[in-house]
Amino acid sequence: MTLVRFLKADGEVDRVVEAEPGSVLLDVAQKNGQPLEGTCEGQMACSTCHVILSKDDFDRLPIESEEEDDLLDLAMHVTRTSRLACQIVIPDSDTPLTVKVPPGARDWSGR
Ligand code: FES
Numbered sequence: 001m002t003l004v005r006f007l008k009a010d011g012e013v014d015r016v017v018e019a020e021p022g023s024v025l026l027d028v029a030q031k032n033g034q035p036l037e038g039t040c041e042g043q044m045a046c047s048t049c050h051v052i053l054s055k056d057d058f059d060r061l062p063i064e065s066e067e068e069d070d071l072l073d074l075a076m077h078v079t080r081t082s083r084l085a086c087q088i089v090i091p092d093s094d095t096p097l098t099v100k101v102p103p104g105a106r107d108w109s110g111r
Helices: 025-031 055-060 066-072
Strands: 002-007 013-019 050-053 082-084 097-100
Touching: 002 025, 013 025, 025 097, 050 055, 055 097, 066 082
Parallel strands: 002 097
Antiparallel strands: 002 013, 050 082, 050 097
């Protein structure tokens, strides 16, 4: 199991959970009460699953696709370490993943 530390928008730790390697970060977040809508259910059409990773985690995960990058350009509160949680597969790692949930999200899916 890999630990995931969810931070609130102000940086305070909300909770630390165990996640199955290979599972999708959005699913882990939603199962653990994080306010990520994931409106398009991972179809990369909404950006409501936007999260901000620690710099170290951003650097060690596989890089985002061009499509993900384009959608992130439209998300609110984007930083240089922003990702879409529906596109992140939990790595098998002893190092916890640190994930901040931004204060708001924009839904581009039209749902
Ligand atoms: Fe819609 Fe991730 S769930 S972009």
